[in-house]
Amino acid sequence: MVSITPPTALSDGAVVPDTPAAPGGRRGSARRHWVGWFFIFPFLVVFLAFLVAPLAYAAYLSLYTKGLATGTTFAGIDNYKRAFTDPSFLHGLWFVLKFSLVVIPLQVFVALAAALLLDEIVGRLARFARLIIFLPYAIPVVLGSLMWGFLYSPSFGPIEQISTLFNVQAPFLLSQGNIFYGLLNVVTWQWAGYYMIIIYAALQGIDTSIYEAARTDGASSKQIAFRIKIPMITPALALILVFALIGTLQFFVEPKVLGPIANGTVTPDFTPNIYAVTLALQYAQFNYASAISFSLGFVVFLAVAIFMFVTRKRGSLFT
Amino acid sequence: MRLTKTLSVVAPVVLALGLAACSGGGDDGGSGSTAAKPTNCTNKIVKEDAPRVLVWAWYPNMAKVVDNFNNQHTDVQVCWTNAGQGQDEYSKFQTAVSAKKGAPDVVMLEADQLVGFEIQDALVDLSPYGANDVKKNFSEGAWKDVSQGDKVYAAPIDGGPMALIYRTDVFAKYGITKPPATWAEYAADAAKVKAAGGPPFGDFASNVPAVTTALMIQKGATPFQYDLADKQNIGIKVDDQATKDVLNYWADLSTKKQIGKEDQFTTDYVAGMVGGKYATYVSAAWAPGYLTGAGVGNGSSKGKFAVAPLPQWDAASPVSVNWGGSAFAVTSQASDKAAAAKVALGLYADEASLTDGWKTQTIFPLNQSVLKSDEFINAKVDFFNGQTANKDIYIPAENAYKGAVYSPFTVYYYAQLQAQIVKLNAGQTTGDKAATDLQNALVTYAKSQGFTVK
Numbered sequence: 224m225v226s227i228t229p230p231t232a233l234s235d236g237a238v239v240p241d242t243p244a245a246p247g248g249r250r251g252s253a254r255r256h257w258v259g260w261f262f263i264f265p266f267l268v269v270f271l272a273f274l275v276a277p278l279a280y281a282a283y284l285s286l287y288t289k290g291l292a293t294g295t296t297f298a299g300i301d302n303y304k305r306a307f308t309d310p311s312f313l314h315g316l317w318f319v320l321k322f323s324l325v326v327i328p329l330q331v332f333v334a335l336a337a338a339l340l341l342d343e344i345v346g347r348l349a350r351f352a353r354l355i356i357f358l359p360y361a362i363p364v365v366l367g368s369l370m371w372g373f374l375y376s377p378s379f380g381p382i383e384q385i386s387t388l389f390n391v392q393a394p395f396l397l398s399q400g401n402i403f404y405g406l407l408n409v410v411t412w413q414w415a416g417y418y419m420i421i422i423y424a425a426l427q428g429i430d431t432s433i434y435e436a437a438r439t440d441g442a443s444s445k446q447i448a449f450r451i452k453i454p455m456i457t458p459a460l461a462l463i464l465v466f467a468l469i470g471t472l473q474f475f476v477e478p479k480v481l482g483p484i485a486n487g488t489v490t491p492d493f494t495p496n497i498y499a500v501t502l503a504l505q506y507a508q509f510n511y512a513s514a515i516s517f518s519l520g521f522v523v524f525l526a527v528a529i530f531m532f533v534t535r536k537r538g539s540l541f542t
Numbered sequence: 543m544r545l546t547k548t549l550s551v552v553a554p555v556v557l558a559l560g561l562a563a564c565s566g567g568g569d570d571g572g573s574g575s576t577a578a579k580p581t582n583c584t585n586k587i588v589k590e591d592a593p594r595v596l597v598w599a600w601y602p603n604m605a606k607v608v609d610n611f612n613n614q615h616t617d618v619q620v621c622w623t624n625a626g627q628g629q630d631e632y633s634k635f636q637t638a639v640s641a642k643k644g645a646p647d648v649v650m651l652e653a654d655q656l657v658g659f660e661i662q663d664a665l666v667d668l669s670p671y672g673a674n675d676v677k678k679n680f681s682e683g684a685w686k687d688v689s690q691g692d693k694v695y696a697a698p699i700d701g702g703p704m705a706l707i708y709r710t711d712v713f714a715k716y717g718i719t720k721p722p723a724t725w726a727e728y729a730a731d732a733a734k735v736k737a738a739g740g741p742p743f744g745d746f747a748s749n750v751p752a753v754t755t756a757l758m759i760q761k762g763a764t765p766f767q768y769d770l771a772d773k774q775n776i777g778i779k780v781d782d783q784a785t786k787d788v789l790n791y792w793a794d795l796s797t798k799k800q801i802g803k804e805d806q807f808t809t810d811y812v813a814g815m816v817g818g819k820y821a822t823y824v825s826a827a828w829a830p831g832y833l834t835g836a837g838v839g840n841g842s843s844k845g846k847f848a849v850a851p852l853p854q855w856d857a858a859s860p861v862s863v864n865w866g867g868s869a870f871a872v873t874s875q876a877s878d879k880a881a882a883a884k885v886a887l888g889l890y891a892d893e894a895s896l897t898d899g900w901k902t903q904t905i906f907p908l909n910q911s912v913l914k915s916d917e918f919i920n921a922k923v924d925f926f927n928g929q930t931a932n933k934d935i936y937i938p939a940e941n942a943y944k945g946a947v948y949s950p951f952t953v954y955y956y957a958q959l960q961a962q963i964v965k966l967n968a969g970q971t972t973g974d975k976a977a978t979d980l981q982n983a984l985v986t987y988a989k990s991q992g993f994t995v996k
Contacts, residue, residue, distance in 0.1 A: 399968045
């Protein structure tokens with residue numbers, strides 16, 4: 224579709240086609256402008272009050288510094304210089320980057336496999352399986368994490384009970400060496416179903432006559448899956464990869480909830496977001512915490528930009 | 543189709559509600575609300591028209607204590623909220639202090655947290671409000687912990703003299719006839735129980751850095767030197783030999799698996815306490831109350847606990863140390879400071895509350911009227927199977943406690959120590975290195991906060 228002049232959302236859905244060249248349409252379009260703003264207004268208020276204003280305030284805070292023994296002083300970009308040399312921030316960043324590199328392919332693989340399978344089969348079982356795979360996403364992250372905390376528990380959890388049956392020492396999945404895998408499991412469990420639904424919806428959107436044509440040409444189910452389905456849903460895959468990347472770099476809830484039972488493995492600087500919260504709410508360093516948050520935002524932006532650059536030819540979504 | 547229709551009806555209503563909510567919010571913000579009477583009190587207000595003082599506290603028997611106060615006072619009423627225990631509450635209070643609004647009038651703080659808030663001008667000096675009138679009720683050490691020179695920043699309620707809680711059944715099973723009196727004996731007993739296939743002898747938990755700090759002080763460390771009157775200067779010494787020795791000692795027991803490395807107060811830990819998974823518990827006088835509340839000492843673990851004096855490095859010159867114990871401070875955000883001070887000084891100071899507190903062992907009272915009462919001294923403690931624990935263990939420990947000096951960034955210090963304990967437990971560092979790393983981290987932090995490190 225060629226773009227038409229009025230920028231409001233309303234004109235897109237208007238029944239009467241707008242003719243930009245006609246001078247008579249001017250009045251109507253002005254009124255529509257007004258109506259458009261009216262409809263956007265509630266969103267705009269919320270957007271400005273809860274997104275733009277806090278961001279602006281945090282940006283302002285990040286330019287100052289406050290010490291316990293000194294007052295507040297203007298720091299310029301010193302907080303940012305400090306952030307990118309702060310081992311706590313860099314360690315946290317390294318952890319979430321490592322975690323992203325493992326968890327995202329894993330989640331997408333699980334989601335893709337489940338979606339392709341569900342796309343092949345029909346009937347009650349398929350519907351049931353779809354629901355079950357999606358279910359973990361419907362459970363709030365905090366509750367899901369608490370539940371896994373119980374499952375991992377060395378005194379009450381089933382891992383312990385099964386190990387006792389075989390007379391072996393159960394691994395504590397939140398210990399220093401294991402927490403990476405313990406969290407990997409929780410996150411994949413929670414999010415794979417959601418990504419599965421997105422991929423599944425994309426698969427459902429493909430015209431089935433393409434499959435018929437492929438079968439007529441002698442393509443096997445496997446070939447259809449790999450040569451037709453996956454290439455046709457790359458926009459959806461690119462979308463969930465971006466979602467997953469942003470979400471994982473901001474990793475917070477799962478380690479925060481599992482932290483109290485992890486015997487100190489989840490340190491105050493475990494991930495950049497946890498570090499920012501600790502700085503602000505426990506050490507009273509709101510200024511530096513703001514700088515850490517913006518630094519993380521910058522890294523996320525960079526990571527997504529790199530990702531989009533790398534995938535620019537394959538996914539049509541961002542081109 | 544039907545769904546779409548319903549949505550089209552519902553949507554404008556929701557929108558309207560949303561707008562109404564927005565405008566409502568705007569009005570509240572604009573009018574600049576004056577100090578409103580706190581209304582969401584956990585307790586019942588006895589005298590409706592008296593001024594209310596909002597209190598944050600987490601004592602397990604707080605409901606009774608508040609009722610006692612409100613029934614005895616007509617001029618002021620306590621409105622109590624439990625804003626979390628320990629660090630949870632401090633985080634909320636710290637945020638309110640930074641935001642300059644939202645703090646309660648009176649806040650429960652442990653002694654090691656006071657100076658961190660004093661330096662931010664978050665607490666009010668109580669001496670003009672009659673604090674010195676109640677000074678006589680407390681020992682010199684207890685009073686020193688809440689004061690800076692002539693200024694008094696909180697009313698002491700309870701202390702935490704430390705001792706060695708142990709399981710009599712585990713000791714009997716592994717042939718330990720008397721509780722260890724020195725740390726050398728403690729280590730020997732730990733090795734003996736481990737060799738016989740017994741449970742961990744104790745626990746080196748990362749989430750109770752205050753305990754490790756107390757044990758460092760017991761060996762002779764002086765982690766901090768700080769005086770609020772000389773605000774800019776601080777002395778930090780956590781890489782001395784005493785600290786290294788204590789960290790090495792516990793790391794050694796932990797890496798040999800003679801003691802556990804689980805965090806305390808978690809469900810798993812409490813279950814372990816009930817099940818006799820730990821032979822000893824190095825803890826404070828208030829611990830039995832919290833353990834009882836969590837279900838320890840009932841059912842199968844009933845009557846199996848006893849207490850002995852804290853093991854010493856040198857039995858000839860014993861040192862007594864303290865863990866926790868809290869006080870009530872008036873915040874500088876309190877609108878009616880006189881009323882708030884009245885609450886801080888009077889709450890948990892009446893006989894009925896104190897008696898309930900010590901009988902349930904949720905507090906070890908610092909009020910001399912209790913400490914010197916025959917009933918308290920000779921009480922046979924249920925949790926310790928009728929042992930006269932106050933007379934034999936806790937009162938001597940409290941009397942020998944000389945007080946400690948805390949830093950204005952206790953929260954940061956504890957977080958760093960905690961991280962080192964995790965590494966020690968994992969065998970990734972040595973006590974010597976942990977102490978040095980800790981020292982460097984604290985000095986760097988102090989300097990970044992504008993202190994001059996002496």
